Amino acid sequence: MNVETEEDRRGKRRREDQDEPQRHEVLWFTDGNVVLATDKYLFKVFKGILSMLSAVFRDMFELGESSGGESVVQEMYEGVPLVTLVDDQGEDVAHLLRALYDHRYYNCYNDKTPLNVVIALLDLSVKYEFKDLMKDVVKQISRQFPMSLRDMDRIICEEEPLFQRIDQEKAGLLLLQAAYKTGIDALLPILFFFCSNMHVDKIFQTAQSMDLESLRILIKGRDELIFASCKLVSNLPQDLKADIKNSECLKDGLCVNESRYLHLDELNTPYFHYTQGKETVKFYLSFACKNCASSVAKSIEKRRGDIWAKIPSYFGYPGWEEANAKLEELMDS
Numbered sequence: 001m002n003v004e005t006e007e008d009r010r011g012k013r014r015r016e017d018q019d020e021p022q023r024h025e026v027l028w029f030t031d032g033n034v035v036l037a038t039d040k041y042l043f044k045v046f047k048g049i050l051s052m053l054s055a056v057f058r059d060m061f062e063l064g065e066s067s068g069g070e071s072v073v074q075e076m077y078e079g080v081p082l083v084t085l086v087d088d089q090g091e092d093v094a095h096l097l098r099a100l101y102d103h104r105y106y107n108c109y110n111d112k113t114p115l116n117v118v119i120a121l122l123d124l125s126v127k128y129e130f131k132d133l134m135k136d137v138v139k140q141i142s143r144q145f146p147m148s149l150r151d152m153d154r155i156i157c158e159e160e161p162l163f164q165r166i167d168q169e170k171a172g173l174l175l176l177q178a179a180y181k182t183g184i185d186a187l188l189p190i191l192f193f194f195c196s197n198m199h200v201d202k203i204f205q206t207a208q209s210m211d212l213e214s215l216r217i218l219i220k221g222r223d224e225l226i227f228a229s230c231k232l233v234s235n236l237p238q239d240l241k242a243d244i245k246n247s248e249c250l251k252d253g254l255c256v257n258e259s260r261y262l263h264l265d266e267l268n269t270p271y272f273h274y275t276q277g278k279e280t281v282k283f284y285l286s287f288a289c290k291n292c293a294s295s296v297a298k299s300i301e302k303r304r305g306d307i308w309a310k311i312p313s314y315f316g317y318p319g320w321e322e323a324n325a326k327l328e329e330l331m332d333s
């Protein structure tokens with residue numbers, strides 16, 4: 001027979017208590033006038049500040065006050081209104097509220113902001129229309145992902161740390177997912193480009209939580225970029241004579257006939273930065289003098305620039321200029 005002892009009951013109660021959301025140790029202002037409840041934490045904060053910074057909270061509080069208790073029953077917690085944020089994680093809301101209440105907590109010029117904080121702030125600032133905070137987060141992300149081929153070559157090639165040195169590829173995929181979910185179109189072409197420069201296994205490791213449509217756009221655009229890149233590489237031998245033609249050859253014009261590419265197949269990868277002019281010439285072009293090699297490198301860069309200009313269209317976006325204009329528009333809004 002199964003008899004519940006006093007000990008069992010006490011254990012059960014303790015477990016239930018542990019599952020209950022707890023008061024957040026920093027974000028519990030005794031003179032606050034609203035309690036926000038999440039799965040993990042309770043926050044006692046100030047309505048006025050939330051209303052001033054967020055259109056969604058302002059409307060929510062106004063609705064609560066104007067209902068006059070007739071149709072909407074306002075839940076209360078120790079004498080102040082209780083608002084339950086059903087779909088939000090307690091940790092994420094804690095990042096949001098700390099960013100709002102403590103200016104030292106979040107600074108968009110700090111490259112060491114942890115990625116999970118950046119993503120939580122993007123997600124919740126868009127959801128609740130904290131416009132100034134949203135602009136700061138978008139500014140921070142766009143600083144790390146500039147829309148220029150030269151900058152992106154450097155960032156990807158040197159594996160510059162992004163957001164507290166976490167795995168650069170994973171950071172890109174998680175940011176793409178967050179920007180797609182929140183509809184920040186201005187960031188999408190550069191994030192799609194960044195995420196297409198990786199092995200497909202890496203994409204699918206992170207893809208479990210990714211929106212299916214964004215995954216489709218990524219894979220399709222990645223294919224187009226690989227085709228364009230492979231075409232550039234395959235055409236290098238036939239372009240060589242023309243690429244050398246106008247250089248001041250240090251071997252009295254011998255390079256036109258003597259120089260040749262070797263092992264070009266190694267450049268057929270999803271990594272667009274592998275095709276950089278200087279590196280291609282350095283590692284794959286033989287028997288070319290310094291001037292001819294430099295002339296070839298410039299020609300390759302020009303062709304890479306032509307591909308770069310088309311990259312947004314591979315993912316269904318008009319172009320870099322339009323993406324930049326959207327970014328400026330967002331910042332000025």
Ligand SMILES: [Zn+2]
Nearest residue numbers: 249255289292
């Ligand atoms: Zn030469």
